[in-house]
Amino acid sequence: LKALSRRMPGVAKVTISAWAIDTAGRHVFTTAPWNGAFMGRRFLDRVLSAPRRADSEIVRVEPAAVTTEKRRPWVTISIFAVLALAFAAELVFGVRPWKGLLAPDIMTLIAAGGVMRPVVADGEWYRLFTAAFLHGDLFHLLLNGVALFLSGVVLEKLLGRAWLLALFVIGALGGSALSIAINPPNIVSVGASGAIMALLAAALVASYRLPEGATRMQMQMPLARILIPSLIPLATHQSAGQIDFAAHLGGAIVGALLGVVLLKT
Numbered sequence: 001l002k003a004l005s006r007r008m009p010g011v012a013k014v015t016i017s018a019w020a021i022d023t024a025g026r027h028v029f030t031t032a033p034w035n036g037a038f039m040g041r042r043f044l045d046r047v048l049s050a051p052r053r054a055d056s057e058i059v060r061v062e063p064a065a066v067t068t069e070k071r072r073p074w075v076t077i078s079i080f081a082v083l084a085l086a087f088a089a090e091l092v093f094g095v096r097p098w099k100g101l102l103a104p105d106i107m108t109l110i111a112a113g114g115v116m117r118p119v120v121a122d123g124e125w126y127r128l129f130t131a132a133f134l135h136g137d138l139f140h141l142l143l144n145g146v147a148l149f150l151s152g153v154v155l156e157k158l159l160g161r162a163w164l165l166a167l168f169v170i171g172a173l174g175g176s177a178l179s180i181a182i183n184p185p186n187i188v189s190v191g192a193s194g195a196i197m198a199l200l201a202a203a204l205v206a207s208y209r210l211p212e213g214a215t216r217m218q219m220q221m222p223l224a225r226i227l228i229p230s231l232i233p234l235a236t237h238q239s240a241g242q243i244d245f246a247a248h249l250g251g252a253i254v255g256a257l258l259g260v261v262l263l264k265t
Helices: 041-049 074-092 106-112 117-121 127-133 138-158 161-182 193-209 214-230 245-264
Strands: 019-022 027-030
Touching: 027 041, 074 106, 074 127, 074 138, 074 161, 117 127, 127 161, 138 161, 138 193, 138 214, 161 193, 161 245, 193 214, 193 245, 214 245
Parallel strands: none
Antiparallel strands: 019 027
């Protein structure tokens, strides 16, 4: 297992989890975080405690409430393309030269539309939206890109392209709003993290639209693995001071609420 535990940029380590299922005693043992609560533990407990059923009772004959049409996630791809173009513009048209890992200068981020409480209070409300298209460096952009594809592909199929766009925009506004409400006034916040946290939370809630079973669990596990640590400062990289957890939380709250509304309607 040591070969699988590697140090990667921005990630402290890869955690190896072990699971043991005692079918005779109907017990589940795991070393997973939170006793496997967000990795399918409840589903396994129900399977072990429920009466044995025939295949005809288990297999659903009614169609799932999700489209079977196979299509490329064009909206998700387009959003990432816009984020990449905006990042390129930060580097090319920056107020000052970029540094480090393609990291735009702080003056560039402010000039390009980063969110900051004093300037927003002065009437520049558009920054609540434009800040979501800016990123602090290349690694910041790539991490958000991975999370965007993970959640966007799910939502584009479950809810449709229009709702995916709506969730991204509303999540960006919610993340920026909580950021300026909680953070000190001198903090400049940029990044699509708030919008993407909204997508992750909405996708996690919307996944309950699928029939209960392995397919739903396989969809929920990777979403929860990114969403939950992103809301807990102590569980992330040591440079957590540069991460706007207020924006993460604001986006996640908005996304979860919208996900519930969409699921119910």
